[in-house]
Amino acid sequence: MGAGLAEAGGAILEARDLACLRGERAVFAGLSLSLAEGTALLLTGANGAGKSTLLRILAGLLRPAEGAVLWRGEDIAADPAAHARRLRYLSHQDALKPALTVTENLAFFARLWGGEVGRALTAVALAPLAELPARVLSSGQKRRLALARLALAPAPLWLLDEPTTGLDAASVERLGPLLAAHRAAGGIVVAATHLPLPLPDAQELRL
Amino acid sequence: MSAPEDGGTGPDRPREAAAFRALLGREIRLALRHPADTLAAVLFFVLVSALFPFGVGPAPETLARLAPGALFAAALLAALLPLDRLFGADAEDGTLDQLLLSGLPRGGIAAAKALGHWITTGLPLLAATPVAAALLNLPVEAWGAALAALALATALLSLLGTVGAALTLGARRGSVLLPLLVLPLAIPAVIFGAAAIEAAAAGLSPAPFLLLLGAGVSLAVPLAPLAAGAALGAE
Numbered sequence: 001m002g003a004g005l006a007e008a009g010g011a012i013l014e015a016r017d018l019a020c021l022r023g024e025r026a027v028f029a030g031l032s033l034s035l036a037e038g039t040a041l042l043l044t045g046a047n048g049a050g051k052s053t054l055l056r057i058l059a060g061l062l063r064p065a066e067g068a069v070l071w072r073g074e075d076i077a078a079d080p081a082a083h084a085r086r087l088r089y090l091s092h093q094d095a096l097k098p099a100l101t102v103t104e105n106l107a108f109f110a111r112l113w114g115g116e117v118g119r120a121l122t123a124v125a126l127a128p129l130a131e132l133p134a135r136v137l138s139s140g141q142k143r144r145l146a147l148a149r150l151a152l153a154p155a156p157l158w159l160l161d162e163p164t165t166g167l168d169a170a171s172v173e174r175l176g177p178l179l180a181a182h183r184a185a186g187g188i189v190v191a192a193t194h195l196p197l198p199l200p201d202a203q204e205l206r207l
Numbered sequence: 208m209s210a211p212e213d214g215g216t217g218p219d220r221p222r223e224a225a226a227f228r229a230l231l232g233r234e235i236r237l238a239l240r241h242p243a244d245t246l247a248a249v250l251f252f253v254l255v256s257a258l259f260p261f262g263v264g265p266a267p268e269t270l271a272r273l274a275p276g277a278l279f280a281a282a283l284l285a286a287l288l289p290l291d292r293l294f295g296a297d298a299e300d301g302t303l304d305q306l307l308l309s310g311l312p313r314g315g316i317a318a319a320k321a322l323g324h325w326i327t328t329g330l331p332l333l334a335a336t337p338v339a340a341a342l343l344n345l346p347v348e349a350w351g352a353a354l355a356a357l358a359l360a361t362a363l364l365s366l367l368g369t370v371g372a373a374l375t376l377g378a379r380r381g382s383v384l385l386p387l388l389v390l391p392l393a394i395p396a397v398i399f400g401a402a403a404i405e406a407a408a409a410g411l412s413p414a415p416f417l418l419l420l421g422a423g424v425s426l427a428v429p430l431a432p433l434a435a436g437a438a439l440g441a442e
Contacts, residue, residue, distance in 0.1 A: 061304060061307060081219075081312065089304065093300055095300060095304070095305045097300070112310070
C-alpha cells in the first residue's frame with residue numbers, strides 16, 4: 001500500500017454537503033465528513049435520524065439529494081463498480097439464505113472477494129457449525145455469520161449498520177481484534193450503533 | 208493480516224466473470240434446495256395441458272388443432288410463476304444490496320438471474336413437454352419443433368420476465384403487475400412458436416418461424432439485462 005502510506009494523515013473518504021430527503025422532509029442537510037486511514041466514525045442519533053441512509057449513501061447504494069461522496073478526491077458516482085469493490089457493507093439484514101449451509105453462504109462471498117471460508121468462520125467462532133443450514137442458526141449466530149464476511153478478504157472501507165445487534169458479550173469482544181486489525185492496516189470503519197462498540201478513539205457524529 | 212487493497216478503477220473483466228459464475232451457481236444451488244418452486248411450475252404446465260382435453264372433448268382432431276396454442280399458453284404461464292420472487296427474495300433478506308455491491312454491473316446481475324431462471328424453470332418445462340404434448344394429442348412429427356420453439360420462447364420469457372421482475376420490485380401487487388407487463392410482450396413468441404408447431408404438424412418446415420423466434424431472443428439477450436439493470440438501480 002505505497003500510495004496509502006504517502007497519503008497517511010490525509011482524508012481518504014470525504015463527504016461534502018450531503019443532503020437527503022425522505023418525501024418532502026429533509027432527513028439531514030449540509031452534512032460533511034472527512035476520514036483518514038485507520039480512523040473510525042460512530043454514527044449515533046435517534047431512530048429515523050438517517051444513520052442507515054447515510055451508510056447507504058456512503059456505499060453508493062443511494063444517491064444523495066445534494067452533495068457528493070469522494071474517495072481519494074474522486075466522486076464515487078464516477079466509478080460505482082470500483083467503489084463497490086473497495087467496501088464491505090453490513091446492513092440490518094444478514095443477507096443469508098436459510099436453505100444453504102453456513103459454509104455455502106460464506107463461500108458465495110468468498111468467490112466474489114477471495115479469502116478463506118474456514119479462517120473467516122473461526123474469526124467469529126462459527127467453525128463448529130460450518131455444515132449446518134443457516135435456517136437453524138439463532139439470530140445472534142446469523143449476525144456472526146454476516147460479520148464473518150468482514151474477515152474474508154481485506155477491503156479499505158467497512159460500513160456497518162448496527163453490527164452488534166443480537167450479539168452476546170463474548171461475540172462483541174471478538175469483534176474487537178477484527179476491527180483493530182482492519183484499522184491497523186489503514187482501513188476505515190463507519191458504524192451506526194446504539195450500543196457500545198470495541199472501537200477505541202473513534203470519532204462520533206450525532207445525527 | 209495483509210493491507211486492504213484499493214479497488215482500482217475501470218471494469219475488471221475476470222472478476223466480473225467470476226462474480227457472474229458465482230451468482231449463477233448460487234441460483235442453481237438454491238433451486239436444487241427448494242425443488243418445490245420448479246416442481247410447481249412443471250406440475251402447473253402438465254395439469255393445464257391435461258385440462259384442455261376435458262374442456263374440448265375427446266375428439267382427436269379438435270384437440271390436435273388446439274394443441275400448439277394450448278401448449279404455448281400453458282408453458283409461458285408456468286414459467287411466469289417463479290418470476291415474482293426472482294429479485295423479491297433477495298431484496299427482502301438484504302442479498303440484493305450485496306449483489307449490487309459485488310462489483311458486477313447491474314446488467315450482469317440481471318443476466319445471471321435470467322439465465323438462472325431459464326435453467327431452473329425453462330429446462331424442466333422442456334423436459335415435461337413430451338408429457339404435455341401427449342396429453343394434447345400433438346402429432347409426434349411436431350414434437351421436435353415444439354421442443355425447439357419452447358426452448359426459444361422460454362428463453363425469451365426469462366429475459367422479458369427479468370425486466371418485469373426488476374420493474375415491479377417493491378411495487379405493491381407486484382405479482383399481479385408482472386404478468387400484465389410481460390405477457391403482452393410475449394405475444395409474438397406465442398404466434399411464431401405455435402406457427403412453427405403447426406407447420407411441423409402439417410409436414411412443412413418450421414425453420415422460418417423458429418428463425419423469427421431466434422431473432423427475438425437475440426434481440427432480448429443484450430437489451431433485456433440492460434433494461435432490468437437500469438430498473439434495479441433506480442432507487
